[in-house]
Amino acid sequence: MRPPSPSIPEKEFVYEALKQSLRLDGRNHLDARTPTLDFRQDLGWVECGYGKTRVIAHVEAKMTKPPPERPLEGIITIHSEISPMASVDYEPGRPSEEEVTITRMLDKILRRSDAIDKESLCVVAGQRVWHLRLTVHCLADAGNMLDCACLAGIVAFKHFRKPEVEVIGDEVIVHSPLERSPVPLAIHHMPFCVTFAFFPDPSMRPVLDPSLLEQRLSTGQMSIALNAQREICVLQKAGGVPIAAEEVLRLIDIAVTVAKDLDKFVEKRLQEDLGSRKIEVM
Template identity: 75%
Template sequence: MRPPSPSIPEKEFLFSSLKQSLRLDGRLPLEIRTPILTFGSELGWVECSLGKTRVMAQVDAKMVKPPPERPFEGLITIHSEISPMASSDYEPGRPSEEEVTITRMLDKVLRRSDAVDKESLCILAGQRVWHIRLTLHFLADSGNMLDCACLAGMVALKHFRRPDVEVIGDEVTVHLPSERAPVPLSIHHTPFCFTFAFFPDPDTTPVLDPTQLEQRLSAGLFSISLNAQRELCVVQKLGGVPLPVDEVLRIVNIAVQKAGELNSLVEARLREDWACRKVEVR
């Protein structure tokens, strides 16, 4: 059973608050929920939380034979599924429209933007390459699962270490972590995703990182993916709210600033986790 739609008083209260640039959780219109990154004992295991929205990402690698049309490149695949555990909106085995949209966007942001250097995953041209598999588990939906999943997936890829390999002739030797230190993936850039919600009334302030209620009552969503180097990766607009050019440029400038802040937070958390692991090894 799908949950009932927001009641009329809920709608009116939300819209009247947004007209005064107020949000129900106390944030400013263009303020994101502070991401909380939790790392597992295994490298490549990350849980990301945006408020009560939670997504777990896990990365693993195995050696495979590359396709003949791309003998010098490794493979990257992304698997995600939103189960009823995240929200009663979703049914097992029946992907919703939102789930399909999120999956496609994640593929564009994390794989097709060449965030990971695929040529660095080649072990023996035409014979052996690394297949990197990113699995995303949606644990709770409190709005804006796309941005949370994108952040979780990107941090998991940066956190992951693959086994070191040695190639002598046609012989490939995979070294255990106890023999040689695992090798990080070669990352070209770190894309982040930012979603804005727009509402039917032009006097209503658009919001960044919408909650579930804001997302459900919005007339359209605008998602933009870019990195801290100001490089635009993906733009996606859902809904029928027309956006003038100056509004789109304003959104891009806001996203550029947020990407820099988010990049600093991610790098700091990765350094903290790596420092803790070095202490444990000693």
């Protein structure tokens, strides 16, 4: 069963704090939690953290036949699952509404935005292409799992390497990593998701990267997926609270700054990991 809603004193305390631009964890209303990225030995495995929110993402690749309507493109599928250990909200074997929402948003942000060049996944036109499968496991829910899952997903793609392939006549030879160095994916851009939570009282300003309690007490949320080049991939608003156009534009500017910071952070962590592996950056 779902836990009871926050108590009335708890709700009043949080609302009163938000009216004074205070948050329970000490952040400013437009401060995000510092993200963390940890890489495993296998390429394409990433653990991402936003505070106590934890997500693991990993990418797998296999050779398959492309669909007849897109013979020159590889295939990308995205799957997410929220473990019952993440929160008492979630039950095993029963997809929650949030799980479905995260999967759909990741599909829009990472696949439909053409972040990964699908044509580069083609090996033999109409015969052999790479099928990439991104799986996102949500391990702990301390609020804003979507942003954390999106960051983990794009970094997993960036971190992944596919085997070197050689085509000789009709024969397709897949070389092991010991024979030839794996090849990074062709990535056009790196989209990041930035979420704001809104509250019923106009005196309560929107908060960036809401905690679990703020998320439960909010009357609406807006998630903006964009890259460091200011290109918006997805803008989704949930909830009935009205937002003026000027406010939306202001929040987009804030999201751009966040995306640029995340882009620099991701590149730095990837370089550190590749340096520790002594892999030549191709």
